[in-house]
Amino acid sequence: MSPHPCAERCTEDLFRVYDFAFRFRTNDPDARHCLVGLYGQFPDSDPTEPAVAAVLEGDHAGGFHWMLAEKAGTASELSGALLSLEASLCEAIIRAQQRSISVHAATLRSGASAVLIAGRSGAGKSTLSMAMARRGFAVASDDVTLVQPDTVNVLPIPRCFHLDDRSVALLKADGLQFPPARAGSSFLAPSDFGATATQPCRAGVLVFLSGPREERPRLTPLPQAEMAARLLQETGMGPLSNRETVGVLSRLAAGASCYKLIPGPLASTADALAELIRSRDRRLKKQDTPNRHAETT
Amino acid sequence: MDFLVRQADVETHQLPDQSVLLFAQSGGTALPVNESGARIWALCDGTRSVDDIVEALVSYYEAPRSEVDRDAREFLEKLVSHGLLSRRPASL
Numbered sequence: 001m002s003p004h005p006c007a008e009r010c011t012e013d014l015f016r017v018y019d020f021a022f023r024f025r026t027n028d029p030d031a032r033h034c035l036v037g038l039y040g041q042f043p044d045s046d047p048t049e050p051a052v053a054a055v056l057e058g059d060h061a062g063g064f065h066w067m068l069a070e071k072a073g074t075a076s077e078l079s080g081a082l083l084s085l086e087a088s089l090c091e092a093i094i095r096a097q098q099r100s101i102s103v104h105a106a107t108l109r110s111g112a113s114a115v116l117i118a119g120r121s122g123a124g125k126s127t128l129s130m131a132m133a134r135r136g137f138a139v140a141s142d143d144v145t146l147v148q149p150d151t152v153n154v155l156p157i158p159r160c161f162h163l164d165d166r167s168v169a170l171l172k173a174d175g176l177q178f179p180p181a182r183a184g185s186s187f188l189a190p191s192d193f194g195a196t197a198t199q200p201c202r203a204g205v206l207v208f209l210s211g212p213r214e215e216r217p218r219l220t221p222l223p224q225a226e227m228a229a230r231l232l233q234e235t236g237m238g239p240l241s242n243r244e245t246v247g248v249l250s251r252l253a254a255g256a257s258c259y260k261l262i263p264g265p266l267a268s269t270a271d272a273l274a275e276l277i278r279s280r281d282r283r284l285k286k287q288d289t290p291n292r293h294a295e296t297t
Numbered sequence: 298m299d300f301l302v303r304q305a306d307v308e309t310h311q312l313p314d315q316s317v318l319l320f321a322q323s324g325g326t327a328l329p330v331n332e333s334g335a336r337i338w339a340l341c342d343g344t345r346s347v348d349d350i351v352e353a354l355v356s357y358y359e360a361p362r363s364e365v366d367r368d369a370r371e372f373l374e375k376l377v378s379h380g381l382l383s384r385r386p387a388s389l
Contacts (some may be wrong), residue, residue: 225317228310242322
């Protein structure tokens, strides 16, 4: 990629996401806003450590070029270039993992634990995650989540929400206020909705989102073994053997309440899920209070 | 009369809600089963015929024999078709 004529306006940031460090150069403030929002909350990288080069630049003709190591591409719009760069970054982050496995799941935070929403591509994980953000949940990831085998902690890989017109209409109908600074943008970072959470934690609730959409949402308990089997189908190639992966997913499901969610209209689906999570949190808090009282007396 | 034998490479993951995940390492099959399925799986220890297994279940469940017999045989067939169990003729 040849140097951009507006090189003086370029910014450069160093990020480290788990085991993957990269240096991101861009001349586009929106692109920088997006990546800082996604990866700026991770601990600072050591400036002396090797980092892969990542670039996203706009040209004078209105096109956008992106690059990550040996991968590169162009797009006519920023959102397209950003989507491709993010996908490559996500792949690189997963590949850099020495032990963790990747699961096709969104991650919300509720209290000290995480809520994973798993499901196939197109099942509605992103749109539901944003509707949950409107209901006060911190969304850490809407697509891929890592699971540490030893602790069974989950580690989100933040991605931008890339919204099509239908999703935007659904979310606006649900009452989502798009941040003024991002109005008109086709992508939003989780940080645009306030606090995000990338700290490792245990998953308290696992939800498998499975269509087709019905008139009313149906949220029903799912046996833990069935959840583990479904998660296995949503797990990418990783550093562990199939046998180890099944063991990890079984322990992940064993520590959580598992549900199947057949979606209905977005608002009622998100309301049902929010109520399920909040009632669980209330129950746990109630159980915890006598224990704390006993400890202090 | 056939006896049913578990494949040697099948791992059993018992979950706290009493469901069980059966995983065949060679074929990569992961089959979740409920508590009843787990009970049937436990009975497939190579010493019992299909009839013995049905008999054990009939004495456990308060359900009509015909119903238990049909459900158990269907489930055992499923385990065989997934490669988790194999049939061994009684004469061997």
